[in-house]
Every structure is written in C-alpha cells, then in structure tokens.
Amino acid sequence: xxxxxxxxxxxxxxxxxxxxxxxxxxxxxxxxxxxxxxxxxxxxxxxxxxxxxxxxxxxxxxxxxxxxxxxxxxxxxxxxxxxxxxxxxxxxxxxxxxxxxxxxxxxxxxxxxxxxxxxxxxxxxxxxxxxxxxxxxxxxxxxxxxxxxxxxxxxxxxxxxxxxxxxxxxxxxxxxxxxxxxxxxxxxxxxxxxxxxxxxxxxxxxxxxxxxxxxxxxxxxxxxxxxxxxxxxxxxxxxxxxxxxxxxxxxxxxxxxxxxxxxxxxxxxxxxxxxxxxxxxxxxxxxxxxxxxxxxxxxxxxxxxxxxxxxxxxxxxxxxxxxxxxxxxxxxxxxxxxxxxxxxxxxxxxxxxxxxxxxxxxxxxxxxxxxxxxxxxxxxxxxxxxxxxxxxxxxxxxxxxxx
Numbered sequence: 001x002x003x004x005x006x007x008x009x010x011x012x013x014x015x016x017x018x019x020x021x022x023x024x025x026x027x028x029x030x031x032x033x034x035x036x037x038x039x040x041x042x043x044x045x046x047x048x049x050x051x052x053x054x055x056x057x058x059x060x061x062x063x064x065x066x067x068x069x070x071x072x073x074x075x076x077x078x079x080x081x082x083x084x085x086x087x088x089x090x091x092x093x094x095x096x097x098x099x100x101x102x103x104x105x106x107x108x109x110x111x112x113x114x115x116x117x118x119x120x121x122x123x124x125x126x127x128x129x130x131x132x133x134x135x136x137x138x139x140x141x142x143x144x145x146x147x148x149x150x151x152x153x154x155x156x157x158x159x160x161x162x163x164x165x166x167x168x169x170x171x172x173x174x175x176x177x178x179x180x181x182x183x184x185x186x187x188x189x190x191x192x193x194x195x196x197x198x199x200x201x202x203x204x205x206x207x208x209x210x211x212x213x214x215x216x217x218x219x220x221x222x223x224x225x226x227x228x229x230x231x232x233x234x235x236x237x238x239x240x241x242x243x244x245x246x247x248x249x250x251x252x253x254x255x256x257x258x259x260x261x262x263x264x265x266x267x268x269x270x271x272x273x274x275x276x277x278x279x280x281x282x283x284x285x286x287x288x289x290x291x292x293x294x295x296x297x298x299x300x301x302x303x304x305x306x307x308x309x310x311x312x313x314x315x316x317x318x319x320x321x322x323x324x325x326x327x328x329x330x331x332x333x334x335x336x337x338x339x340x341x342x343x344x345x346x347x348x349x350x351x352x353x354x355x356x357x358x359x360x361x362x363x364x365x366x367x368x369x370x371x372x373x374x375x376x377x378x379x380x381x382x383x384x385x386x387x388x389x390x391x392x393x394x395x396x397x398x399x400x401x402x403x
Contacts, residue, residue: 008396009108009125010037010049011118013093014083016072018062019054027230028316029114029138031292032198034064039389041067048106050097052086053079071100084154086117094124110396114138116157119164126169132399134170137161139313143181147311148234161185169399172196172392174314175335194395197335199385200319207325207373208300223253223365226302226326228295228317229309231260231267236308236331238274242354243308245278247362255284255306258298262288299324304364309333310352322346322380325373329360339383343367345376 010033017030037047046067053060053074062070073096078089101107111133113122119135126133141153141161165171165185170192173179179193186193225244229235237257244255260268268286275284290298299305305321305328312334321328322339328346330336340346347363349356 006109007046007048007106008040009097009111010047011111011113011122012049012051012115013090013118013121014052014086014115016051016054016058017049018051018058018070018072028198028314031316032136032138033114035199035201035385036389036392037068038065039385040393041065042386043389043393045393048108050093050100052093055079071097073097073100083117084157087120087156090117090120091124094121097121097125098128110134110399112136112392112396113168116141116161116164119168120160123164123167132169132396134172134395134399135164135168136172137313139311140178140181142185143178143311143313144234151234151310168192170194170395172395174198175338177334178313192399194391194398196388196391196395197338197383198314198316198319199383199388200316200323200380202323202381202384205296205299205320205323207377208296222251223249223303223368224256224301225253225329225361225365226256226258226298226305226321227308228258228290228298228305228320229307231257231265231271234310236310236352237271239352239354239357240306240308241271241274241280241284242278243306243357243361244283245280246354246358247365249362249365252283253303253361253365255280256287256298256302257284258287258290258295260286260288295320296324299326302326303368304329304346304361306357306361307331307333307336308352308357312336319380319383322376325377327364327367327376329357329364331357339379341379345379 012033017033033049037049040047049070051072053072058072060072064070073093075089075092109131111122111125113119113135115138122133141157144151145153162185171182172194174197179195182193227240231237247253275281299321305326307315307318307330309331315334315336318328318330318336322345328340330340331349331352336348340348347360349360
C-alpha cells in the first residue's frame, strides 16, 4: 500500500502540460495529467510531473496545486523538436531527472509514464530506482495505421511500444477496445492491463442556462456546432467541415473550430483551402487555440459538439461537452460508444465519412432543440476525476504488491 508520503513521478517528455490546448502537441493528455495529479494531491499523494521546457524562460519548478509540482527540464537543442525527433535525446532527459532527484534528495515509489517516448525514459529510470513502472500510452501507432488509410508512423515507435508493453509493470488503458488492441500485441497476457476511463471536471464544465441561451457574433439565429481539438489529420476536421456542407438546416448551421497552431500553420491553411473550395467561408469560423479556462463557455454556447476522429483512445471532448449539457455527434471512437446514448445525449455516425457524420449532426441538432440539458449532463456523473484518481491509486498499489 502506498503511504501518503510516497511520491509519484509522472513523465510527459514530448509535451508540456503547460502548453496551449489544441496546439500540435498539447491536447487531452495535458488535461489528464493536470487533473489526475491534482486529485492525487487532494488524496495526500505527492506528485512531480517531469516535462520539457517548450518556451524560453520557463520556470524550472512550479507548485501547480497542493502536493503537485511541475518540473520543466531545459535540454539544449531540444525545445523545438517534435515527437520522434526527441528519441536520440531521451537519455539526456533521464540524466536531468536523476540529477534533479539527487540534488533535491527525493525518491519515488512509482513511475507513471505518458506516451511511448516518456515510456522509454521511465523504463530507464525503473532500472535505477527499482520501482514499478506504469504506462498510459494515450494513443497507439498500430491503431492509427489501422484507423486511417495512408497514415504513416515512425517504425521506431511501433517497435518501442511493443517492447514497452512487454517490459513495463503495468499499462493503464481507458477503454475495453484499447485493452483488446494491447492484448493482441501482448500475446494474450492479461495480468497487468488495467482499464481506467478518463474523467471530466464536473465543477469546471457545467450547465449555465444564461450563457447557453445567449446570442453570439457567430450564432445569431443559426445553430452552432463546435469542434474542439488539434488540427491533426487523425481528428478528421475536414470530414466535419464537409459534413456541415451537407446539412439542410434552415437557418444554416455554423461550425466553430477551436484548436490548431494559428492561421500561418500548414494544417490551418489546408483547412482554410477546403472551406474556400466548398464556399463555406461564412459558415465556418476559426477561433484558434482557446485557454482551458474559457472552454466551458464554448461548450455552453454550442447547440451540438462534433467529434469526427478516425481514432481516439478516449475522446475527452465528448465528456466535456456532455458535462456542459451539450449533445454530441461523434464517430464510434474511444469512449463514444460507451457513453453516447442515441436520442438522449447525442448520436453516433455509422461510419467515418461526411455523409454518415452529417446524418449524426442533423439528428443531434434536432435533439438539442428539446433543451434537456440536465439529462445530458447526468450521463457523465460517473466520470469524475476523483474516481479516476482512486482507480489509478488502486493500480499503483497493485503494482507495489510483490507478485
């Protein structure tokens, strides 16, 4: 059993949880880290999140919440590197973490790595610290290849994910489908795969009838559909745009896009080109990356939220929307098939294409007209972060029991 004084080392090497949500390398994983660590801190556990410096002048150590610290490591020449490009520098991050621990006199009883690159560092630290190492992969390379035609992955990622699956002490997965994917990779050994769904902050994302009923510059009398996420091809943003163009809504429904790396980014320009070709300039609105603190306003103002992904290991935006009382039209990815109840809180697209998604959006907008926001919110009451933290502590404790 973990004592309340025991420290947990969380690793997020490729992405800083302090980054802008919706940008290239900052998404649901950052929310997961901060919310989970905060709840573990409330339960008396001490959590250090080790990440990398992504902006000049970042403070190395931030007291983020009670019992939670974020340590940003400055490794020369790596600030602007993207994901796999960090691979040859991971040993330097491991050395920096060891140096920090020696200087501070801290030790850790559990390592919790997030994403495969952090898993490599966690595996190296496990050998030094002689403590259990648990991984949350968040996404899997093989799953992405299977989900989207022509998707390519670094072969080193595929190799390392397979290796880490064999050598780590435990893997936390958010859904039964993700567990089945890992079982296929692992050869059927079920002993150390733990299903722990992600959560939603029910105090942050909540009903606000005053905001929900207000008119906005984008809305006027037009229904508003919200997309919130990174402009990554796997997110299927183009499908969402094309689906909106197929709707026969009167008045015309508008699409608000939250996320991306700004108007000058390649992904943004490509999406703008699609919008121009479809002559939907007055129907699609680019709002850029939005601070996490402002996201409840967007969910509350929307009539519906669209999730158009080819693949999600979970899909946190679904829970955030539902907690805000806003129904969701989604492809059948991640948590969507488990939480979306057709006719109650949203609809699932029959397939990942614009025609199927358009049907789901149209049905969801019709559902939104009922105004049953409280019923929609009730559908996610079981997904509190406190419950997620409790289940995660159970995993840590299980790994600390000698087998």
